[in-house]
Amino acid sequence: MTQDSSLDRITSSLGNSGYAVIDEFLPPAWAAEVLSEIASVPGSDDLRAAQVGRGAKARRHAEVRTDAIRWISPEAPSPGEAVYCNRMEELRVILNRDLQLGLFELEAHLARFAPGGYYRPHLDRHRDTDARVVSAIVYLDADWDESDGGALRLYTDPALGVQGDHLDILPAPGRLALFLSAEFWHEVRTARRNRHTITGWFRRNTGDLPGWT
Numbered sequence: 001m002t003q004d005s006s007l008d009r010i011t012s013s014l015g016n017s018g019y020a021v022i023d024e025f026l027p028p029a030w031a032a033e034v035l036s037e038i039a040s041v042p043g044s045d046d047l048r049a050a051q052v053g054r055g056a057k058a059r060r061h062a063e064v065r066t067d068a069i070r071w072i073s074p075e076a077p078s079p080g081e082a083v084y085c086n087r088m089e090e091l092r093v094i095l096n097r098d099l100q101l102g103l104f105e106l107e108a109h110l111a112r113f114a115p116g117g118y119y120r121p122h123l124d125r126h127r128d129t130d131a132r133v134v135s136a137i138v139y140l141d142a143d144w145d146e147s148d149g150g151a152l153r154l155y156t157d158p159a160l161g162v163q164g165d166h167l168d169i170l171p172a173p174g175r176l177a178l179f180l181s182a183e184f185w186h187e188v189r190t191a192r193r194n195r196h197t198i199t200g201w202f203r204r205n206t207g208d209l210p211g212w213t
Contacts (some may be wrong), residue, residue, distance in 0.1 A: 007091060010178060011098040014134070019154060019179035026087055027085055031140040031173035034080035037112070037198060047112055065119040067188075069109040072198070084108070084138065084198055091136075092202055101133055101202070108136075108200030113150060115193065119188040121155070121162045124201060125183040132181040132201040135141055138172040140196040146170060149190030158183040171195060 006022050013020035047068035072081050085106070092103050114118075123136045135153060144150070150171060157164030162185050169177050179186070181201060188195075 007094045010176070011092065011094060011134070014095070014178060014180075015099050017156075018158065018183055019156065019167075020176070021167075022176045022178075023172060024174045025176035026084065026119075026138060026174040028142065028173035030080060030083055031138075032142065034078075034084070034110075034198070035140050037078050037080050038196070047110065063120075065188075066117040066123070067111045067113045067119060069111045071107070071109045074106075080170065081110075088136065088200060095134065095202070101201040103133055104202045104205035105203050106136075106200050107203060108198055109198050111197050113188060113191045113195040115192055116190060117150075117188070118190045121153075121185050121187040123183075123185055129206060130182065131203045131206040133177055133186075133204055134202040135181045136200045136202065137177045138198045139170045139175045139177075140173060140198070141194070142173045144171040148192050148195075149189055150195040151189045152177055153189055154179060155185040156184075161185045165198050171197070191203075 006025055010020045010022055026188075047070045051121075073084070074085055077085055085108075088106050088108070091107060095101050096103050125132045148170075151168040153166045154169060154177070155162050155164055156167050169175075170188070
């Protein structure tokens with residue numbers, strides 16, 4: 001496997017600051033392909049309202065999040081999802097090699113925020129498990145303007161959380177936003193148009209089942 005420069009930048013930034021933002025981690029043409037799959041492949045648009053919590057405690061809380069999701073099956077991905085899974089596996093191997101994170105597997109879902117959608121400030125690690133180590137968001141939508149809203153607001157000082165400085169990351173096709181799941185508070189600001197991502201989490205092997213949120 002040949003390591004490309006974007007992987008070098010990711011490991012350097014994640015190791016130094018705990019987060020990274022990389023443009024064209026996947027090609028814009030790939031992002032367009034995934035959006036086309038959603039629109040044209042039977043069953044691909046079967047997104048369901050996302051819940052908060054996991055297992056028997058999972059509930060729909062529209063005051064917290066309003067997105068709709070569909071989990072990606074690594075055993076039966078669409079062609080576009082397969083490209084994503086392969087690329088993320090490259091990243092997992094490099095993160096383990098360079099940063100010794102002990103990442104065992106990836107769980108991921110397609111997510112859509114409809115106009116007016118949001119996700120209030122939160123951490124990605126559940127209270128009763130430390131399985132999620134690194135959060136990874138890959139954006140699909142093109143021609144996004146700041147006036148469209150929908151920025152990922154990443155609070156960049158783990159000690160201060162939502163009281164500290166923040167970085168607003170706008171969608172761009174193939175852009176990757178990556179951060180440590182247990183440390184960085186973040187939110188999705190209100191979107192004014194449909195906003196699509198593939199959102200994933202690299203997990204350590206704790207024995208927990210993935211796909212609970």
